[in-house]
Amino acid sequence: MTVLLVARAVTHHGGHDAIHRLAAQVSATTGVPTQACFLDGAEPSLHTALDETADHAEVLLVPAHLPPDRYLDTWIRRAVAHWRATRDRHPTISVSQPLATQPSLVTAVAEATTGGHTLLDGNPGPFRSPAWSQITRHRRQVLICRGPRCTAYGANQVATALNERLAKNGLGDDDVLVTATGCLFPCNLGPLVVVHPDDTWYENVDPNLAIRIVDEHLRDGSPVDGHRPRNADSSGVRSD
Numbered sequence: 001m002t003v004l005l006v007a008r009a010v011t012h013h014g015g016h017d018a019i020h021r022l023a024a025q026v027s028a029t030t031g032v033p034t035q036a037c038f039l040d041g042a043e044p045s046l047h048t049a050l051d052e053t054a055d056h057a058e059v060l061l062v063p064a065h066l067p068p069d070r071y072l073d074t075w076i077r078r079a080v081a082h083w084r085a086t087r088d089r090h091p092t093i094s095v096s097q098p099l100a101t102q103p104s105l106v107t108a109v110a111e112a113t114t115g116g117h118t119l120l121d122g123n124p125g126p127f128r129s130p131a132w133s134q135i136t137r138h139r140r141q142v143l144i145c146r147g148p149r150c151t152a153y154g155a156n157q158v159a160t161a162l163n164e165r166l167a168k169n170g171l172g173d174d175d176v177l178v179t180a181t182g183c184l185f186p187c188n189l190g191p192l193v194v195v196h197p198d199d200t201w202y203e204n205v206d207p208n209l210a211i212r213i214v215d216e217h218l219r220d221g222s223p224v225d226g227h228r229p230r231n232a233d234s235s236g237v238r239s240d
């Protein structure tokens with residue numbers, strides 16, 4: 001049997017080496033050939049790893065959503081510091097080593113390889129569809145920053161209010177494509193909502209403003225409170 005630890009890379013910063021080291025440690029501990037591969041964002045891909053083991057008698061996939069994330073490690077500390085600074089009372093807060101670097105993970109993977117297995121010999125759904133070749137024809141795209149600071153300032157509530165109001169107005173993906181983003185940089189102005197192609201940046205958005213953005217800008221076409229594109233001159237014409 002060969003074991004493939006399958007991880008993701010798109011949503012994780014760094015950590016690829018760690019998942020490879022984990023695979024090597026599992027191999028050394030169990031004697032079972034074990035290697036790491038990635039569902040997305042890094043090589044070797046799952047396809048590549050399966051290609052390389054195509055002539056093996058048995059391959060066991062072990063989902064491994066645990067690469068350590070330096071961004072997470074850093075931002076946990078910053079978020080806790082912000083939380084502590086903005087609350088009157090708080091407990092003692094500590095942080096452990098990331099789960100992905102715990103030595104006991106090797107034992108956990110070893111146990112997964114010897115526990116119950118589910119044979120993958122069916123077809124749970126199509127891998128390709130004609131619909132997935134079509135670029136959406138939305139009229140506007142809305143970026144909602146879900147970065148750590150905007151999240152601390154209430155971006156989750158903004159996103160909920162905005163999405164619920166879009167649904168209430170019957171505005172679907174063809175009208176408004178909503179995209180959650182990471183940090184858009186002017187964090188101090190968060191929560192941020194950006195409407196394109198109008199290049200309109202809404203600052204300090206709360207659920208009430210999110211509802212107005214939907215009703216006035218996205219449904220009726222008039223930016224809230226006369227918001228203009230970032231680089232527009234006084235006549236409302238963009239200067240670039």
Ligand code: FES
Nearest residue numbers: 147150183184187
């Ligand atoms: S976290 Fe939203 S702009 Fe930085």
